[in-house]
Amino acid sequence: MKRTAIEFFVGIFVIIGIVAIGYLSIRLGKMGFSSNDSYRLTAKFISVTGLAEGARVEMAGVQVGCVEKISLNQDENRAVVILKINKGIEVDEEVTASVKTSGLIGDKYIRLKLGAGDELLVDGDTIEETESTIDIEELISKYVFGGV
Amino acid sequence: MQKVILIMVFSVFLLSTTFAGEPTIQLQKHIKTIESILKSKNSRRSGRVKDSSVEQIRQILEQFFSWQEMARRAVGYKTKKWVAVPRSDRDAYVKALKALLEETYVGRLNEYNGQSFVFPEGGERIFSKGRKAEVKSYFELTDKQVPVVYKMFLHKGIWWVYDVKVEGVGMVMNYKNQFEPIVAKGGIPEVTKRLKRKMLALKAKRGKKR
Incomplete structure (x- = not known):
């Protein structure tokens, strides 16, 4: 026993x-x-060259989330990025998401710049305003061969 | 029963009038009016656009361009915060911003030479549950097309422009980047002060040119 x-x-x-x-x-x-501690937003970019899954999402230099998934929408020829944003971080509907580089040759990250929209984005919403990576080669070719 | 059918028909009719391409239709109408004013022969005197024509254009702008909403976004204030600012401060700021923009762009009207805006098919996108829209257009120059994107919001059946993006550069974003540090330091009255100072400098410069 x-x-x-x-x-x-x-x-x-x-x-x-x-x-x-x-x-x-x-x-x-x-x-x-579970996704209790975060929510997801979608952003479509023309190009996300150099951006990797797991990259930082920053707001005023502070990390507020990360890149969860990058995929391609072939119909629109756009990169679709799913961002995982920490719960409690409020993002308004006029926010701008841009692909930025930390330093000159650093890693790529997503910068969120808040707008003045009155509605907040919720889980599953799409960020309407995006800025893609600056393509240095494209800029040089524009300079060399002349812009149209 | 007849009443029900009548309401149904009416609501469908209303839906169709405020749906399908409404932002583009409204915007196009105003742009065409401005173009026709500029194209008319008696709009100019010795190469310069007459003051009366400028005034006409200004009045048309008032019908579809929301200075208030543009100015609010330029300082990055949400409506709640914006409304909390004393009305006199808000009005003075909007007036100063409007005056500066007019001072900058009215002179450029003289350079207008019959070019027109083209609204491509499928260039419209409605989002935010039908409250906002983006309308793409091209400004046709002789050797190239300049993309111009209008951002609009719906208010009581009218689509108002609150931001214009030319070649990917947004007007609101441009001012926001400049105004935000100033607002953080001295609030909206400080921005108004700077705008007025800039306005005086521009006027002095124009005076010298003459």
């Missing part, structure tokens, strides 16, 4: 341990079970 009690408690501890390890790995791996 006593032996059964000990085995029972050991079993409980093992289960607690497995749950704790599971929880830790999810937290450290930034996977997350």
